[in-house]
Amino acid sequence: MTYEIANQPETIAWEKVEPIWQKKIQGAIASQMPPSCLIFPKTQESLSEIIRSASEKRFSVLPCGSGSKLGWGGLVKDARLVVSTQHLDRIIEHAVGDLTVTVEAGVKLADLQKLLSQSHQFLPLDPAYPESATIGGIVATADSGSWRQRYGGVRDMVLGLSFVRADGQIAKAGGRVVKNVAGYDLMKLFTGSYGTLGIISQVTFRLYPIPEASGTIVLTGETNAIATATQTLLMSGLAPTAAQMLSGSLVNRLEIGKEIGLAIRFQSIVESVKEQIVQVESVAQQLGLKTSLYCHRDEIDLWQKLQQITRVPSSENAVTCKIAVRPNAASKILEQGERITNNQGAIAINISSGLGQLHCQYGEINQIKKMRSLCQENQGFLTILEAPTSVKKQLDPWGYAGNALEMMRRIKQKFDPNNIFSPGCFVSGI
Numbered sequence: 314m315t316y317e318i319a320n321q322p323e324t325i326a327w328e329k330v331e332p333i334w335q336k337k338i339q340g341a342i343a344s345q346m347p348p349s350c351l352i353f354p355k356t357q358e359s360l361s362e363i364i365r366s367a368s369e370k371r372f373s374v375l376p377c378g379s380g381s382k383l384g385w386g387g388l389v390k391d392a393r394l395v396v397s398t399q400h401l402d403r404i405i406e407h408a409v410g411d412l413t414v415t416v417e418a419g420v421k422l423a424d425l426q427k428l429l430s431q432s433h434q435f436l437p438l439d440p441a442y443p444e445s446a447t448i449g450g451i452v453a454t455a456d457s458g459s460w461r462q463r464y465g466g467v468r469d470m471v472l473g474l475s476f477v478r479a480d481g482q483i484a485k486a487g488g489r490v491v492k493n494v495a496g497y498d499l500m501k502l503f504t505g506s507y508g509t510l511g512i513i514s515q516v517t518f519r520l521y522p523i524p525e526a527s528g529t530i531v532l533t534g535e536t537n538a539i540a541t542a543t544q545t546l547l548m549s550g551l552a553p554t555a556a557q558m559l560s561g562s563l564v565n566r567l568e569i570g571k572e573i574g575l576a577i578r579f580q581s582i583v584e585s586v587k588e589q590i591v592q593v594e595s596v597a598q599q600l601g602l603k604t605s606l607y608c609h610r611d612e613i614d615l616w617q618k619l620q621q622i623t624r625v626p627s628s629e630n631a632v633t634c635k636i637a638v639r640p641n642a643a644s645k646i647l648e649q650g651e652r653i654t655n656n657q658g659a660i661a662i663n664i665s666s667g668l669g670q671l672h673c674q675y676g677e678i679n680q681i682k683k684m685r686s687l688c689q690e691n692q693g694f695l696t697i698l699e700a701p702t703s704v705k706k707q708l709d710p711w712g713y714a715g716n717a718l719e720m721m722r723r724i725k726q727k728f729d730p731n732n733i734f735s736p737g738c739f740v741s742g743i
Contacts, residue, residue, distance in 0.1 A: 322353060326349070340383070349393055356401070357417070360401065361482070363481075367393070373393050373735075377395065382441065382446070386698070386710055387739065388705050398513075407428070413518065415473075417448075421445065434522060436470065436518055438460065440454075441620070441633075455467045459620070461668065468501045477511055487517065488517070527608070527612060528606065529615060530576075530579075530607075532574060534573070539573050547664060554578050556664045557664065558643045560658065560659060562651060562656050563622060563623065566622055567622070573644065575664075577593060626672075631699075633698050635696045636695045638691040639667055643662040650684060671695070689712075694712065696712070711739075
């Protein structure tokens with residue numbers, strides 16, 4: 314009896330929910346009518362029971378972790394319950410020798426990294442809100458960050474996961490070993506599903522050794538010269554762990570210069586880092602580009618500041634977006650993007666994938682529309698992540714123009730036939 318009481322979910326009526334949670338939730342829903350309550354299950358079984366009951370009553374559910382990305386994507390319609398996995402925060406297994414770890418969805422990435430560092434290992438994810446972001450939220454939003462250049466995206470690191478289905482049943486996919494090929498690859502399906510197919514409860518990741526040394530070089534200068542340096546880097550044998558092209562306004566806010574930039578991070582043994590930076594310096598000299606070197610605390614501060622500027626709203630009216638373009642069009646996007654945003658938009662684009670971030674300080678609708686058109690003209694997209702609800706009501710956050718919509722709807726129907734998970738959050742109101 315004591316065990317059951319200790320593990321009962323914490324249920325908080327809306328009028329007693331903390332103001333900071335109320336603000337996060339109100340920024341994620343379409344209706345003026347708030348949910349009835351906020352629930353914090355403490356076990357996977359308790360989460361399962363909550364969803365089973367919600368399904369029977371046809372209550373729509375807004376899943377979340379710590380709430381740091383609760384407002385990402387579309388506005389959720391008629392959310393009756395908000396269910397947070399924040400208290401599902403156990404480390405299930407850390408197989409040091411196998412370089413894998415299994416954790417519950419509510420574990421904070423910052424806490425996990427501290428634990429892994431004791432074994433000289435880390436999970437190469439660099440998401441928005443790194444101190445509060447939970448594992449479940451990171452996977453649900455596919456929020457990888459700057460290390461994508463070397464390690465890939467979130468879906469490349471997920472080996473297995475458990476999730477609670479719409480009927481309350483607990484399902485599993487993948488496994489806890491790197492060489493696992495059994496069953497359907499639901500890990501990739503759930504990565505970036507924004508909580509619309511089920512609630513992730515556990516995740517298994519592949520890990521990597523912490524590099525011995527790290528150093529960053531930032532090149533700044535004329536657009537064509539930066540584009541040439543980028544292509545030289547891509548065709549070379551150099552192996553950066555992060556490489557992003559930066560808009561002039563972003564470079565200015567980083568206090569490096571005023572022209573377009575290219576930030577390149579190398580992490581390996583000491584000799585390798587030094588040699589690769591020397592080679593980049595040589596390329597920069599040939600192209601007439603300025604260079605700035607960063608190491609130790611200065612390097613950490615640089616990447617943290619870059620992330621803060623591009624991924625965290627600077628005001629209640631600001632808009633943050635995820636963008637994608639053809640990699641070879643990145644320099645053009647940065648140049649034209651500066652004009653569209655009147656030199657107020659901070660833009661960073663990964664040189665290999667073409668994925669990036671855009672931060673508009675004042676969130677003008679026309680600016681966002683023009684930037685979306687620019688991205689689409691270059692075989693990409695613009696997705697609004699965070700913005701005032703008034704912006705998301707005027708402009709579709711996803712702006713999807715592909716041909717997979719019908720397939721997405723069929724998948725949603727199969728996994729969530731009663732449409733209880735985050736209705737309206739995903740593409741085209743799914």
